[in-house]
Amino acid sequence: MRSAHEALTASRRAPLLSALGVLTIAFSLFAFGLFGLVAINIRRALEQVSERVEVRAFLSDSADIEQVAAAMKDIGEFPEVLRVDYVSQENALERARKEMGEFADVFEAGVLPASIEVHLRPGMRSPRIVKSVADKIRTYQFVDDVRYGEEWVEKLYRLRNIATVAGIALGVAFAAVAVIIIGATIRMMVLARAKEISIMRLVGATDMFIRLPFLIDGLVKGVLGGLVALLLVWITNRVVNEYFIETIFFNRDLIFLGIVGGAAMGMFGSLVSVGRHLRRV
Amino acid sequence: MIRLTDVVKEYPRSGVALAHVSFEVRKGEFAYLTGPSGSGKSTILRLLYMDEKPTAGEVWINGVSSKSARGREISKLRRRIGIVFQDFRLLEDRTAEANVRFALEVTGAPKATIRSKVARVLTQVGLASKATSFPRELSGGEQQRVAIARALINDPFVLIADEPTGNLDERATRGVFQLLRDINASGTAVIMATHDLDLVRRSNYRTIELNHGRVVFDSAESPASARPFDEPFDIQETPTGPSESI
Numbered sequence: 307m308r309s310a311h312e313a314l315t316a317s318r319r320a321p322l323l324s325a326l327g328v329l330t331i332a333f334s335l336f337a338f339g340l341f342g343l344v345a346i347n348i349r350r351a352l353e354q355v356s357e358r359v360e361v362r363a364f365l366s367d368s369a370d371i372e373q374v375a376a377a378m379k380d381i382g383e384f385p386e387v388l389r390v391d392y393v394s395q396e397n398a399l400e401r402a403r404k405e406m407g408e409f410a411d412v413f414e415a416g417v418l419p420a421s422i423e424v425h426l427r428p429g430m431r432s433p434r435i436v437k438s439v440a441d442k443i444r445t446y447q448f449v450d451d452v453r454y455g456e457e458w459v460e461k462l463y464r465l466r467n468i469a470t471v472a473g474i475a476l477g478v479a480f481a482a483v484a485v486i487i488i489g490a491t492i493r494m495m496v497l498a499r500a501k502e503i504s505i506m507r508l509v510g511a512t513d514m515f516i517r518l519p520f521l522i523d524g525l526v527k528g529v530l531g532g533l534v535a536l537l538l539v540w541i542t543n544r545v546v547n548e549y550f551i552e553t554i555f556f557n558r559d560l561i562f563l564g565i566v567g568g569a570a571m572g573m574f575g576s577l578v579s580v581g582r583h584l585r586r587v
Numbered sequence: 588m589i590r591l592t593d594v595v596k597e598y599p600r601s602g603v604a605l606a607h608v609s610f611e612v613r614k615g616e617f618a619y620l621t622g623p624s625g626s627g628k629s630t631i632l633r634l635l636y637m638d639e640k641p642t643a644g645e646v647w648i649n650g651v652s653s654k655s656a657r658g659r660e661i662s663k664l665r666r667r668i669g670i671v672f673q674d675f676r677l678l679e680d681r682t683a684e685a686n687v688r689f690a691l692e693v694t695g696a697p698k699a700t701i702r703s704k705v706a707r708v709l710t711q712v713g714l715a716s717k718a719t720s721f722p723r724e725l726s727g728g729e730q731q732r733v734a735i736a737r738a739l740i741n742d743p744f745v746l747i748a749d750e751p752t753g754n755l756d757e758r759a760t761r762g763v764f765q766l767l768r769d770i771n772a773s774g775t776a777v778i779m780a781t782h783d784l785d786l787v788r789r790s791n792y793r794t795i796e797l798n799h800g801r802v803v804f805d806s807a808e809s810p811a812s813a814r815p816f817d818e819p820f821d822i823q824e825t826p827t828g829p830s831e832s833i
Contacts, residue, residue, distance in 0.1 A: 319680055501676065501678065502678055504676070505676055505678065505689070505690075506689075506693050507638075507662075507665070508636070508665060508670050508676070509665065509666070509670075509689070509690035509693055509694065509737065509741070510662045510663065510664070510665035510666035510667075510690075510693070510694055510741070511662065511693035511694065512658070512659055512662045513658055513662075515693060515695070516693075
């Protein structure tokens with residue numbers, strides 16, 4: 307209680323420095339937050355595209371419908387498979403007409419073969435897995451041909467890998483910059499009170515007594531900085547949504563993680579900075 | 588009460604600051620530590636309030652040994668030691684009264700007793716009327732009195748003063764010195780590092796003189812006449828350890 311009061315009093319004694327501290331933390335986290343926002347949106351876009359990865363098996367005209375049904379049940383039980391749909395000749399025709407409206411008249415009944423569409427589970431859409439599923443489906447006698455856009459799947463997968471690696475590298479760099487800036491800010495705030503700390507030690511305050519107000523101060527500034535950063539990212543997201551493209555915002559877990567991260571950084575920064583002034587004999 | 592036994596202090600960069608120093612200060616005694624700059628006066632004081640530990644030898648103070656003392660024990664010891672510096676070390680953004688109160692608050696003293704204790708020591712140092720003044724509104728002598736009041740607030744058994752009159756004019760020096768004598772007269776031991784030979788000469792207190800980190804004279808062991816005080820100190824540039832800030 308006394309420590310919380312002490313932390314509050316210290317902030318009131320140096321309001322400008324405190325505000326500057328909160329803002330520096332806020333803008334460091336804002337930069338990191340913006341990166342995070344871009345990252346989750348790219349990730350979502352790639353996920354949406356990869357949902358379209360599917361294996362399509364065209365059936366021969368002589369395929370026995372019961373055999374096909376049994377095979378679909380089998381395929382549906384593959385661990386990689388999410389869902390198996392049957393597309394009859396009529397459905398295929400209808401779909402083709404819808405997709406290529408102006409050539410609707412070209413298609414006639416019976417031109418397009420019936421097929422089964424195999425949708426894969428998320429995380430099971432790499433070129434290797436897609437190929438192995440396609441190979442297994444190809445072994446059924448009534449399957450004429452299997453297509454899954456081999457080249458396209460490979461390109462998508464490569465793009466996803468590049469995005470992941472770039473995301474991690476940039477994320478680490480942004481996080482490092484945020485940690486360094488926040489660390490330096492807290493160090494500056496502690497340095498401004500170095501004399502006070504030295505006097506506290508002289509008159510016999512215990513290390514814990516000295517540390518606690520700084521920890522609380524760091525925690526409060528970290529949380530405040532995190533909240534301001536969150537607000538700034540939210541505003542940016544709204545503006546982008548309004549005028550440019552549709553984007554998603556962080557979910558509740560990520561928001562919580564961001565604020566806890568800010569608080570932890572504030573506390574850890576304070577702990578390290580004060581530690582330097584508590585030279586032990 | 589205070590005993591240094593064969594104390595050696597070496598710093599990695601600047602070398603030997605104290606070489607085999609031994610002496611004892613009894614309860615209620617007043618002792619000067621004199622010697623030229625860099626002779627080891629401040630190092631001894633830092634060892635006394637355990638801001639540093641000796642490289643070899645042992646410092647005993649109020650039953651606490653430098654060999655075994657750790658964090659909390661050192662903090663508790665410092666509550667029983669008053670420390671005063673040449674540069675006062677007051678918090679500029681707090682009034683005289685708040686500066687003194689601060690020393691009680693950080694030890695977790697009960698609130699009820701703080702106000703009366705602070706008023707008592709401010710009266711003792713003659714600053715009752717300046718309780719609400721900020722350090723910048725006080726003269727050097729008055730600021731040092733606030734620092735002394737802060738050192739006295741926890742009823743120390745010893746007051747350690749590192750050049751307490753170094754920044755003061757002659758009149759303020761006399762006032763502060765008289766205050767230290769009064770404090771000593773009431774039973775608190777005083778160990779005062781000073782350059783001021785006039786001050787040393789004018790009083791009959793024990794004098795321990797250091798040079799090159801060694802005790803070269805101790806009036807408790809030799810007759811007072813053995814040390815001709817009219818000889819100036821050898822001026823030397825031997826560096827000591829780190830700065831005096833803790």
